[in-house]
Amino acid sequence: MTAAVDLRGVTKSFGAHRVLDDVDLELAEGTVTVVLGPSGSGKSTLLRTINHLEKIDRGQVRVNGTLIGYRQVGNRLHELPERDILRQRSRIGFVFQQFNLFPHLTVLENVVEAPVSAQRRKRSEVEVEARTLLERVGLADKAAAYPRQLSGGQQQRVAIARALALQPDVILFDEPTSALDPELVGEVLAVIKELARDGTTLVVVTHEVGFAREVADTVVFLDGGRVVEQGPPEQVIDHPAHERTRAFLDRVL
């Protein structure tokens, strides 16, 4: 079986600074992976390479066996035209730290936009589905509201519904609770947990170690652009093998 997400030797530099250094990662379908690491360790960049929001310098990224962002010709990788990259992205959900909802569109319009324009599905059909999704994230009554009329937690739940509307193979979460007030974190994590239970493949970059322990199948600890260790949470969080992991967890817990 091909892995849902497969990274091989992914390397990326910003100028002289190497943000990702030869990262290998294989995530099975239906699993939840939590990426932990100090700030500046390359967590977000790693996540953004998976849907080609960030171009890579070397290596390859595959989602469900499909090479992302490039076309292989012999030994060379040619970057795909933007249209093809956009098509690939519409199968990969992405949830941002700052939500990035479209403020001039209602909640329903936010959810409906991409399935209609990117996947060319029928609006009436998508709208019915969108309402079901909004119900699932507990916001059925907010369909006509504008994002600024919602709390941060509600906005992030809309953003999750928006990502789900594309029926993605995998959903990537980039610090989904970091911009939220502490009392709103729980409602967003609850929605993510629910998705995990349904067997959606999730990759979550977060600082919530408790969440990682509870939900993750695999915890990946990243530092200095390298995977320091990975394994089930009991192993990585409770019995870390590396000094750097231990030092980080001591600071966070």
Place this chain on the structure above:
Amino acid sequence: MPSLSTVRRSAPPTTTSSASSSPPSPAEPTAGASTSALSAAPAPATHSVPPSGGGPVLTVVPRRNPWTWVGVAGVGLLVAMFVNGLVTNPGWDWATFGRYFATETVIRALGTTIQLTVLGTVAGFALGLVLAAMRLSSNAFLRTVAWAYIWAFRSIPLIVQLLFWFNIAYLYQTISVGLPFGPSFGSVETNDLFGALGAAVLGLALHQAAYAAEIIRGGILSVDEGQREAASALGIPRRRQFARIVLPQAMRSILPNAANEVISLFKGTSIVSVLAIPELFYQVQVIYGRNSRVVPLLLVATVWYIILTTLLSIGQYYVERHFARGSARSLPPTPLQRLRARWAGIATQAARRPEEVAR
């Protein structure tokens, strides 16, 4: 302050009735326990935090500034003097103004002015959009060309440019369609292609495009980068990202500046009178050239310019409101809605009064 503290001690029985107006206090003790805690909360809160300074409810008196009234009197006097001048000075010659204000020639000239404004705006902003896209392009050549265009057309005074276009036939007798340094596919006489009106529209549009480009570019830059990123992460096609996500948000900062431009273009059309095009200002000049009643005829043009600018400003208000959707939690009511609400208030009050009398 012994007196204050004694007042405070004796106050509670009297304050409850005046301070907590929303929940009926006599029913509170029994109802509060059975219904939700939320409705019961306000009443105890007023007890535990007595109003600072004592029991009786203190009325807030806004600060008054007597100098404001002196200012109002002074400015009022100046306004009165101005109005007096308008009404009594025979030089304004309101009778002549009235005679020419809505004559057919003036109205037809006004039509030409509006036509020039509309064509200049539409063509100018269309080209401006292209130039803005070029300036934001990742290609250095396109960026440079757009920059050079804007530099050139902002540097040349409009009147000079208009005269250039008017005299274009002097430079190029014929205009041919073909490849540079290559074959020509056909040609036309320049003077057939460009009448005076054509030259005017072209000049106004090219001039306007340079300014419109910068306004549109500024608007696009004002949209948060996260918006484009989110749209692109969702796989929304490129053109749709621009039309549906970026541009509607950019419109919020484009509109006030664009309205300025349209208004200044509208008045700027008076410059094309140098090309002897019968627009409003030119026509007015023709008339006062004949009857030498300069002031009332200038007034005719002025009042029309004011009326149309006012209409444009009202239009601007509503268009801006349209693009403000979602920017505030709720939009403030329009002046019309406010008026209607007040009228409705007066009406219901009037309707209620007879009942009260009956009771």
